Amino acid sequence: MGTSEGRGLALHTKMLLGFLAGAVAGAIAFPLGHATGADGALVQAGWLTALITYVTGPVGQVFLHLLFMLVLPLVFSALVLGVVEIGDPKSLGRIGLKTLGFILSVSALAVLLGLLAVNLFKPGAGIDAGVAEALMQQSAGQAGEIAAKGQQASALAVLMGIVPRNVLAAGVEGNLIGVMFFALMFGVAAAVLRTPGVNAFLAAVQGVYDISIKLIQWVIRLAPYAVAALLFSLIAARGLGALVPLGKFVLVAVGALAVHLFVVFPILVRVFGGMSPLDFFRRAQPAMLTAFSTSSSSATLPTTLKIAEENLGTPRRIGRFVCTLGATANMNGTALFEGVTVLFLAQFFGVELSLAQQLLILLMCVLGGIGAAGVPGGSLPVIASILVMFGIPAEGIALILGVDRFIDMCRTVVNVTGDLVGTVVVSRGEAPDPPEAAAVEAGQG
Secondary structure, three states: OOOOOOOOOOHHHHHHHHHHHHHHHHHHHHHHOEEEOOOOOEEEOHHHHHHHHHHHHHHHHHHHHHHHHHHHHHHHHHHHHHHHHHOOHHHHHHHHHHHHHHHHHHHHHHHHHHHHHHHHHOOOOOOOHHHHHHHHHHOHHHHHHHHHHHHHOOHHHHHHHHOOOOHHHHHHOOOHHHHHHHHHHHHHHHHHHOOHHHHHHHHHHHHHHHHHHHHHHHHHHHHHHHHHHHHHHHHHHHOHHHHOOOHHHHHHHHHHHHHHHHHHHHHHHHHOOOOOHHHHHHHHHHHHHHHHHHOOHHHHHHHHHHHHHHHOOOOHHHHHHHHHHHHHHOOHHHHHHHHHHHHHHHHHHOOOOOHHHHHHHHHHHHHHHHHOOOOOOOOHHHHHHHHHHOOOOHHHHHHOHHHHHHHHHHHHHHHHHHHHHHHHHHHOOOOOOOOOHHHHHHHOO
16 A cells, blocks of 8 residues: 555645645744844744744644654554564574574674764864854753763663563653563563464454554654644754754764665665665655654654555565654664764863774664654763763763754654665565454454
């Protein structure tokens, strides 16, 4: 099934038009809605504040809330069913190892790419001290909160978070990786038992999954309008000029992300997935646009699952397993960004890092990418914890907060695309779904 709505423009075309409309309208509204105050600071006009606060802001946020609302039932049902459909422990172990191997190797490659880019172009070496001081003062409070969270985000804390004491509390607190661990255990036990009672329960879980997918189909129709609203709110409030003082950092970070997205991923899709890269990107476009506009792998997960099964044609059990795990664990873009940011701030503060230390940073970023929350800004506490570890002032995060949302949008595209690439790669060589699978699932109760 494609992304067409049956008549008129295809959904991904509508989303692209919404993206362009929101970006252009925001770029026009920013100069019209801002004036320079007596102290030289920009003052936002009342009409623009009202428009963002009461119109475009709520439209975009309601869309995000609708997507986040569906994440928890979708994650649990998709992983349980994915594990049960994979079946015997040998198959599960093989697919699990292939998925883990893909996540670790491609994330390490992404971080290495980022570290090479920072060492080559040195974006932290040429920032004007006065501009840097002003940027840090603007975001000092927020940076302090992030630094405090970073001191708590130790490797042990991340590890303990994988195994939740209370799975309901983990769901409420947004600890998706804890929910995933519980769902994986639940699925393995269900696959081993397969008693009449378990089959009846699985039929109910299949119902939860089907209902979630139907709700997603309804919600995703709002995407073009939500994309326009989200982009308008961001650009109209901050303007593209916010990127200028840190232009070199933004170019290095986005450039490395672009190389990973448009060079590394196509090679993986072609060589290990046996698929045309152009065909892959055409089919994956709706998920990439949703990722860019929401800045959240978790919010994009419903769309990612739909694209994996319907557009890319990968086996349902593989898509459910890889994409659901990937929404929290397969963070190529986040890992790359973490490496770039740590080295950038080390350069800015004049902290010399040896090759061994940079390799350790690579390892920490790979693990940090797995532990980062799949929500906007979820990687910042992880970055703060790595900075503290290497004696780099964590408050330096204030430097990048003004441009983080834009880069967050870019790295989320890489994260989500990486989930779909992983699904294609892991699916190669695996048996397709049996045509009677859906009927069997429905009749087992």
